[in-house]
Amino acid sequence: MMIGLGELQTLLVRILAGKGVPEPQASLLAATIAYGERDGTKSHGLNRLQGYLDSIACGWVKAAPSPVIQDVAPGLLKVDADNGFAQVALALARDAIASKARSLGLASLAIANSHHFAALWPDVEPFARDGLIALTMVNSRSRIIVWNGKRKALGTNPIAFACPRQGKPPIVWDQASSIMSQGDVLLHAAAGRPLPPGMAVDREGRPTTDPNIVLDSGSLLPVGGVKGSSLAFMVEVLAAAFTGGRFGFEDESGRFPGAQTSNAGQFLLLIDPTRMTGSTFYPRIESLVAELYAAGAKRLPADRRYSQRARSERDGIEISGGFEALLRTGT
């Protein structure tokens, strides 16, 4: 079926509300899921819905958390997400952290005791649309081997970066520190497709292309070996040690059958570029973009999402049969 963004969100809110998620929190989670479908990032769209529901149903994630915001320093805000989803905590702090960044030139938000089960680009794109450079990092339960270790020690630990443009949608990238994202592994498992070679190892450290082995007891490899290990380490420091959140290896979701998420943390840095360079920032970014295209870059990060978004806004979002039943019945 084809469906509009608003209708999809309404259906999702109804399902989440049925599991005890109150407004406006249900709307925040529904938007995150719906944006994934709208923009064609299927790995973080409706295929995540059951994970949200199961993680709540088993008592691992609070359906109705009460996040607490704390102004810890002129440039720093902290939110304890109260064991709820990170989007709820971010929404609570959004205006205050943007205001700090505009006032000081930069500011950082730390979210702890939170669950992030979505892509990161929806977190940073809105700040860049408001003229701020945004960098965010989330840690997650251990899934990758680092620095030639023997077993998994850090999460796939994604990083997202958004750069504002004037009169155009921001340039946004969002990528795991692993060579492949957990979302992609889940998609391969769901489709019964093997992983490409060189992405993962089994529990003995032997190469494997079986996504189910990776999800069960194997490990993904960091991107670029040592370099991806270093990035994943930085994410663990900033998203967990700095925020006061849990490290990926401290995750206890295994005690809650059905839990799909990690209780971890999120780091967000906002920078107001106009405080440094005034109005020259935007034409400079356009010079850079022009050079990248001139050098043959096929497209910039987010371009594919924006194209799919435009199609979805014109034609509606196509929902496949399996998800149609889920949306209509909520189970």
Added chain:
Amino acid sequence: MMIGLGELQTLLVRILAGKGVPEPQASLLAATIAYGERDGTKSHGLNRLQGYLDSIACGWVKAAPSPVIQDVAPGLLKVDADNGFAQVALALARDAIASKARSLGLASLAIANSHHFAALWPDVEPFARDGLIALTMVNSRSRIIVWNGKRKALGTNPIAFACPRQGKPPIVWDQASSIMSQGDVLLHAAAGRPLPPGMAVDREGRPTTDPNIVLDSGSLLPVGGVKGSSLAFMVEVLAAAFTGGRFGFEDESGRFPGAQTSNAGQFLLLIDPTRMTGSTFYPRIESLVAELYAAGAKRLPADRRYSQRARSERDGIEISGGFEALLRTGT
């Protein structure tokens, strides 16, 4: 010959002074070169000296710049390096930017119109020794193809990150956004060794392992393909567009025969972790480190440098024959 750090620095200062670099600027550059030798990072040690000298001699870099510091916002400092080396600009702003970070919880320094010809770890390690998390990025003349482009468009654009520990040297990583650093290409060329496969392409985009082709007209590849492209893009935005510096593709060093450096920019972010989590930050980092070792990580970033540093401090620094003549005669 074996030589002590102090003596090596003295010899280097004399050579730099002979080219018109005044104190204390000569000491800053000498330290950067000497630290590379002391710590065994030969790619950024004495093999860079001639590049410094040539870049000054041809008029491309100012021997005696007068960098100007500007307090642009409560959390932001800007330094115009006056077409000198970045280390001089950083030294000028060091105390002020650390003070801002401690006061606000975080702060950022932007250096423009600067030349960075060294490793980045010497820039961040001292801040972490003083208890600050430090992240820095430098852009450079175009050397890599990004997002499946046809010709080089961005620099190798290194990033360095330093995390403080209590009573122990910080964990510091420093890596190019390319699959191989420019320094490593130079070492391969000097040794007449081919590059490993998969690192670079020639001007037609065909794979090459010839370091001289890469240095002349070829391109390095980004680490992890799209992911390294994204990192290099972020560096270009933060180190050039945000600082008001030049993009790598705007480099004009080609007009100055002998010039080895790029006139570009540097971004530095400092965060005071104790402002967020108080004294719990340090034991948390030790928990993380313990887990990484338990998972079989062979060593942490910087461990190899620290080991070599300890050996150098005990036994002196070994200088090879070719560099001995250069140090003694200055030519």
